[in-house]
Amino acid sequence: MSKLKIENLHVAVKDKEILKGLTIEFSSNETIALLGPNGNGKSTLLQTIMGNPNYTIISGNIWFDDKDVTKLSVDERSKLGIFLGMQYPSEVPGVNNSDFLKSALNAHREKPVSLFEFYKLMNNAYEKMHIPFEMANRNLNEGFSGGEKKKNEILQMLILNPELVLLDEIDSGLDVDAIQIVANVIKEEQSKRGFLIVSHYAKLYDLINIDKVVVLINGKIAKVGDKSLIKKIDEQGYEWMKAEGIEFKNEEKMSSVSIGTCATKEALKGAKK
Numbered sequence: 001m002s003k004l005k006i007e008n009l010h011v012a013v014k015d016k017e018i019l020k021g022l023t024i025e026f027s028s029n030e031t032i033a034l035l036g037p038n039g040n041g042k043s044t045l046l047q048t049i050m051g052n053p054n055y056t057i058i059s060g061n062i063w064f065d066d067k068d069v070t071k072l073s074v075d076e077r078s079k080l081g082i083f084l085g086m087q088y089p090s091e092v093p094g095v096n097n098s099d100f101l102k103s104a105l106n107a108h109r110e111k112p113v114s115l116f117e118f119y120k121l122m123n124n125a126y127e128k129m130h131i132p133f134e135m136a137n138r139n140l141n142e143g144f145s146g147g148e149k150k151k152n153e154i155l156q157m158l159i160l161n162p163e164l165v166l167l168d169e170i171d172s173g174l175d176v177d178a179i180q181i182v183a184n185v186i187k188e189e190q191s192k193r194g195f196l197i198v199s200h201y202a203k204l205y206d207l208i209n210i211d212k213v214v215v216l217i218n219g220k221i222a223k224v225g226d227k228s229l230i231k232k233i234d235e236q237g238y239e240w241m242k243a244e245g246i247e248f249k250n251e252e253k254m255s256s257v258s259i260g261t262c263a264t265k266e267a268l269k270g271a272k273k
């Protein structure tokens, strides 16, 4: 079993401190739901764990078992068994999807994968994800629809076989059938690896097993609970947490925003009134 341990992490983006002393642990035998209002640092946390150089660690530690990963490159972290399914997967023109997957897989292995084994792996992953196999020959994410990009992230996870999976709003942009497909695959994979799953919607969380619910507000873990916390946030938003003394990043317009609504849309509606 592998464990990621994050201690008192402070992270800045473009000189602005976003994570302000965040502590969390995450093991390969558990699934954590990570919630929190827009712009409070969820993606920042996931990108920092994966080693995106745009996020600067001011202080604090990230341990993968007994290894300090803060100085490791994205590749090295990936080889350790960390995987990030991104909120906004990038298009990579000129890089063929299956070539990319094969190179990524080979980078994780001592001996290159045989053509036969690779084909079997790919076929199985494409079938599980209900993605037409022809898409393996397209360029990575180029011209993919929003939902296709998200499904392709899970497909990469299936091929790379990581121990700790970070999923950043994997369900946004997915139609109802696609959410079901993604949830079924996550559910099947939960016994094999750990998941830290960011979503604004109760729907995905309803379809999978959740061991712990963690709420990130203003760059810190503000609250930890069980699945009932997701329901409460879905119905009531985050406003009620203020009464518990939790310090918010933005005081304005929190009350009308639940995890099932779009914050920007709500804010605009408020502004028009």
Ligand SMILES: Nc1ncnc2c1ncn2[C@@H]1O[C@H](COP(=O)(O)OP(=O)(O)OP(=O)(O)O)[C@@H](O)[C@H]1O
Residues within 6 Å of the ligand: 013, 014, 016, 018, 036, 037, 038, 039, 040, 041, 042, 043, 044, 045, 087
């Ligand atoms: N390149 C950047 N320059 C300036 N600010 C940035 C940059 N990248 C991120 N931020 C800011 O960092 C804060 C945290 O962003 P982050 O993406 O981590 O939020 P989030 O919790 O994932 O939100 P959401 O739920 O909307 O995805 C935001 O206020 C964002 O505007």
Ligand SMILES: [Mg+2]
Residues within 6 Å of the ligand: 042, 043, 044, 087, 168
């Ligand atoms: Mg985000």
